[in-house]
Amino acid sequence: MAIAEPLVSAATATGPVAKNYLTALKEAISEEMGANPEMISMGEDIGLLGGAFGVTDGLLDKYGRERVIDMPISEGAIVGAAVGMALNGKTVMAEMQFIDFISCGFDQIVNMMATYHYRTAGEVNIPVVVRGPAGAYGGGALYHSQMNEAWFCNSPGLRVVCPSTPYDAKGLLKQCLRDGNPTIFFELKELYRKNEIAEILPEEDYTVPLGKAAIRQSGTDITLVSYGQNVYHCLAAAEELTKLGLSAEVIDIRSLVPLDEETIFKSLAKTNRIIVVNEAPMTCGFAGEIISRVTTKAFDLLDAPPVRITRLDTPVPWVKPLELFVLPSVEKIVKAALATVKY
Amino acid sequence: MEVRVSFAPLTELMSTLTTDQAPEMSMEANSEMLGTAHANGRNSETRKTISSEPRPSDLLSREDCLEMFRQLYLARYFDVRLIKEKKRGRLRGTLYSSHNQEAVLVGSLFGLKSSDWISPIHRDMPAFFLKDLRGKWGEAERSGMSIQEVCAQVWGKVGSPGRARDNWSHIGSKAKHIIHSTSMLAGTIPVAAGVVYADRSRGGDAVCLTFNGEGSTAQGIFHEAINFAAVHKLPVVTIVENNQWAYGTPVSQGSPVTDIADRARGFGIPGYIADGQDVFDVYDKVANAVAHARAGNGPSIVECKTFRAYGHGDHDDDRANRYRDQEEILMGRLRDPIAVCRKLLVDRGFLTGDAATAYVAEGKSATDATNDDFPPEVVDFLNQGIEFAIASPLPDAAEAGQWVFKEAE
Numbered sequence: 001m002a003i004a005e006p007l008v009s010a011a012t013a014t015g016p017v018a019k020n021y022l023t024a025l026k027e028a029i030s031e032e033m034g035a036n037p038e039m040i041s042m043g044e045d046i047g048l049l050g051g052a053f054g055v056t057d058g059l060l061d062k063y064g065r066e067r068v069i070d071m072p073i074s075e076g077a078i079v080g081a082a083v084g085m086a087l088n089g090k091t092v093m094a095e096m097q098f099i100d101f102i103s104c105g106f107d108q109i110v111n112m113m114a115t116y117h118y119r120t121a122g123e124v125n126i127p128v129v130v131r132g133p134a135g136a137y138g139g140g141a142l143y144h145s146q147m148n149e150a151w152f153c154n155s156p157g158l159r160v161v162c163p164s165t166p167y168d169a170k171g172l173l174k175q176c177l178r179d180g181n182p183t184i185f186f187e188l189k190e191l192y193r194k195n196e197i198a199e200i201l202p203e204e205d206y207t208v209p210l211g212k213a214a215i216r217q218s219g220t221d222i223t224l225v226s227y228g229q230n231v232y233h234c235l236a237a238a239e240e241l242t243k244l245g246l247s248a249e250v251i252d253i254r255s256l257v258p259l260d261e262e263t264i265f266k267s268l269a270k271t272n273r274i275i276v277v278n279e280a281p282m283t284c285g286f287a288g289e290i291i292s293r294v295t296t297k298a299f300d301l302l303d304a305p306p307v308r309i310t311r312l313d314t315p316v317p318w319v320k321p322l323e324l325f326v327l328p329s330v331e332k333i334v335k336a337a338l339a340t341v342k343y
Numbered sequence: 344m345e346v347r348v349s350f351a352p353l354t355e356l357m358s359t360l361t362t363d364q365a366p367e368m369s370m371e372a373n374s375e376m377l378g379t380a381h382a383n384g385r386n387s388e389t390r391k392t393i394s395s396e397p398r399p400s401d402l403l404s405r406e407d408c409l410e411m412f413r414q415l416y417l418a419r420y421f422d423v424r425l426i427k428e429k430k431r432g433r434l435r436g437t438l439y440s441s442h443n444q445e446a447v448l449v450g451s452l453f454g455l456k457s458s459d460w461i462s463p464i465h466r467d468m469p470a471f472f473l474k475d476l477r478g479k480w481g482e483a484e485r486s487g488m489s490i491q492e493v494c495a496q497v498w499g500k501v502g503s504p505g506r507a508r509d510n511w512s513h514i515g516s517k518a519k520h521i522i523h524s525t526s527m528l529a530g531t532i533p534v535a536a537g538v539v540y541a542d543r544s545r546g547g548d549a550v551c552l553t554f555n556g557e558g559s560t561a562q563g564i565f566h567e568a569i570n571f572a573a574v575h576k577l578p579v580v581t582i583v584e585n586n587q588w589a590y591g592t593p594v595s596q597g598s599p600v601t602d603i604a605d606r607a608r609g610f611g612i613p614g615y616i617a618d619g620q621d622v623f624d625v626y627d628k629v630a631n632a633v634a635h636a637r638a639g640n641g642p643s644i645v646e647c648k649t650f651r652a653y654g655h656g657d658h659d660d661d662r663a664n665r666y667r668d669q670e671e672i673l674m675g676r677l678r679d680p681i682a683v684c685r686k687l688l689v690d691r692g693f694l695t696g697d698a699a700t701a702y703v704a705e706g707k708s709a710t711d712a713t714n715d716d717f718p719p720e721v722v723d724f725l726n727q728g729i730e731f732a733i734a735s736p737l738p739d740a741a742e743a744g745q746w747v748f749k750e751a752e
């Protein structure tokens with residue numbers, strides 16, 4: 001995958017250390033547990049092992065077995081028990097070892113957790129963040145590559161969040177843990193240890209608000225909207241397009257539910273052309289949702305049909321040439337941008 | 344006991360310890376009655392004293408016993424060789440080693456008929472070529488999967504049964520009666536129930552063996568599926584490979600009962616415990632379970648007590664040496680299934696003279712073992728698979744868009 005310039009330049013040897021995406025998440029969880037004695041973390045292998053990827057490394061030593069629970073391999077019980085804890089006053093971080101396995105806890109998420117506030121007429125709110133590594137491009141094949149965010153966007157009552165930078169990973173995770181609503185938090189495992197995107201994080205406590213997109217690059221000819229690791233494909237495509245004399249604006253929506261429509265519409269008012277990129281399959285995917293909002297609410301701003309660049313409507317195959325065939329790429333974005341501009 | 348060792352001195356230890364002296368793992372309940380079935384002891388001593396009835400393995404011919412011994416080597420060599428290939432950077436994906444657990448695979452598969460079904464999971468890669476291998480190593484048309492197909496899958500080549508669309512153990516074959524698993528643990532058990540239900544409706548007598556780690560017994564679907572199978576007396580035998588660890592979580596954190604076989608009680612079905620290091624004990628318990636199933640009496644659980652030799656996957660080897668202590672690792676690997684089998688064959692007079700001491704692969708970790716530690720036919724067999732895999736091309740990228748739906752013909 002082509003790498004864009006770091007969003008914030010890395011630290012020099014003498015200055016503060018640039019932190020990667022994984023460290024940012026780790027700090028968010030540990031700091032929130034420190035600040036909130038009612039917070040519990042639970043998941044498979046999160047304690048003794050420190051998490052399959054190390055996001056919870058050191059957490060057990062710091063907060064003990066009562067608050068850091070190595071769960072049996074039972075995603076349904078993880079989510080359901082988290083809901084119960086939340087019902088009785090706790091805040092819970094529940095890890096899915098891979099976001100793909102969230103399907104094994106699906107009922108507890110979409111029926112029990114998502115609807116709790118609604119069906120109790122606001123009596124109960126559920127501060128649970130279900131988070132886990134997601135995304136393709138790493139050769140993880142069908143069951144270690146999914147981006148299944150659309151399932152949850154289609155289940156009212158759930159926040160759906162997907163950071164692309166270390167700064168956002170930490171700030172958004174903290175915000176979600178304080179937000180009071182159940183959240184599905186998609187982390188990109190291919191970004192976990194990517195040094196190119198490491199950045200210096202504020203010393204002091206901070207959060208990133210939900211429903212506020214970030215403009216990663218401003219431009220005037222075409223708007224590229226994305227989230228997660230596809231933001232970097234968009235940035236790389238924007239660089240290619242610059243060489244071809246086109247100025248692309250790159251928007252990272254950061255949270256899907258709630259969605260910051262304003263930032264997208266404002267950009268569209270400048271560029272009048274939009275491409276939405278996501279690595280989930282096309283049909284009923286979130287790219288379609290964004291384009292639907294654009295066409296129903298900002299139709300007059302469009303000079304060309306909006307375009308979706310998504311995974312083909314297939315699973316993610318294992319072997320590299322097959323995996324790349326089905327996924328969005330810089331080349332696919334550049335090609336679509338050129339066609340859209342010529343329309 | 345103060346023990347601080349790495350894997351290397353194991354070889355030494357193995358040669359000084361006979362299997363009967365080897366310390367007990369936590370298997371006190373071995374000879375207890377469990378459910379409606381009995382569980383024999385795990386070492387040769389209890390095997391001899393517990394029952395006067397002949398065990399199924401007593402009826403095995405010398406030839407069959409030696410074949411099982413060779414299959415243990417084959418499973419071990421496959422693992423050893425793949426670990427070496429992976430370390431050389433020739434393979435992608437995660438390798439879940441079956442080292443030290445080979446007796447579970449060989450012992451449970453050896454007595455099956457070709458028409459029986461199996462569903463192996465991540466740690467059971469050798470099961471794909473062990474099914475129906477008995478005495479038919481050279482026969483291209485045997486009903487199991489060929490070593491060529493299995494290697495092509497591991498190498499991610501088009502010669503794989505699934506054309507390398509999914510990785511490693513996520514293959515199968517309808518023709519060869521191997522259920523294709525997903526990553527979702529315990530997910531094949533309901534499928535196994537459906538397969539044998541369909542078979543029975545056509546008058547078949549096929550049994551399905553599903554393989555699962557002890558950790559995966561915490562999945563709801565494990566219980567839902569066995570419940571259904573028990574209600575309908577379906578011939579599903581659930582093999583639980585209790586290797587004491589589920590990734591970085593010990594069995595005590597995943598299950599409230601030490602003996603997973605105890606779960607059987609709640610479904611009113613037999614639960615057997617086998618010594619997973621003893622290929623003949625596994626064979627016996629599975630033979631009982633299969634006979635029970637084939638006679639129309641329904642499902643059962645066979646828990647095989649064993650120990651995971653390395654990390655969860657090859658990415659976890661270093662960490663596993665920290666979250667598990669060295670003494671536990673040493674104890675867990677003390678009774679190498681090849682050594683246990685060798686001793687029993689010597690005792691029965693099936694292995695004599697030089698043959699009794701030839702090819703000492705036991706106790707050697709993958710990095711220490713060499714081709715000379717294995718019978719030449721074992722090395723040759725795998726080499727044929729690897730050569731085929733290397734020569735097989737990658738699938739064409741455009742295949743990625745194919746087979747989402749069955750197209751009209």
Ligand SMILES: Cc1ncc(C[n+]2csc(CCOP(=O)(O)OP(=O)(O)O)c2C)c(N)n1
Pocket residue numbers: 044073075097101104466526527528555556557558559560562584586588589590651655
């Ligand atoms: C539903 C589900 N949750 C989580 C995982 C991730 N995972 C893969 S293997 C594993 C541990 C399995 O342990 P066990 O069942 O004991 O089998 P072993 O690896 O020890 O053979 C876990 C947690 C998964 N594959 N499926």
Ligand SMILES: [Mg+2]
Pocket residue numbers: 556557558584585586587588589590
């Ligand atoms: Mg296990």
